[in-house]
Amino acid sequence: MNVLSKLWNASGNSRLGMAKRQPPNLGWIKINTDGAANTDENWLAAGGVLRAFSENWVRGCQRFIGRGSTVNSELWVILHGLEIVQNRRSNKIIIEIDCMMAVEIMIKEG
Numbered sequence: 001m002n003v004l005s006k007l008w009n010a011s012g013n014s015r016l017g018m019a020k021r022q023p024p025n026l027g028w029i030k031i032n033t034d035g036a037a038n039t040d041e042n043w044l045a046a047g048g049v050l051r052a053f054s055e056n057w058v059r060g061c062q063r064f065i066g067r068g069s070t071v072n073s074e075l076w077v078i079l080h081g082l083e084i085v086q087n088r089r090s091n092k093i094i095i096e097i098d099c100m101m102a103v104e105i106m107i108k109e110g
Contacts, residue, residue: 026053028092031081035065035073035099042067046077050084059084074102 024030033048044065050058061080065073074097085093097103 023055030094033077044073046073048081074099
């Protein structure tokens, strides 16, 4: 698997990349996400785990998306994770996902 890493904002405090599953450095929060789809019943759900240095659990999140694309489920759970991190007043964030299309959308939309 190719690993895509890109600075996500001008401040350099956030990184965006494909899933690598390693603990973040001291002072950073890592959001690991995954979306799920049931194509027979046409529903989506997504979940995420927020971890700090040494894999310390910060918080988990999940969301039932309803209908849509699997990319939408990935993007919704990333947004939910970012809201949690924002409420914690952290500005050093690593997002790890396994959906290349979501990564491309985030890079394009900035």
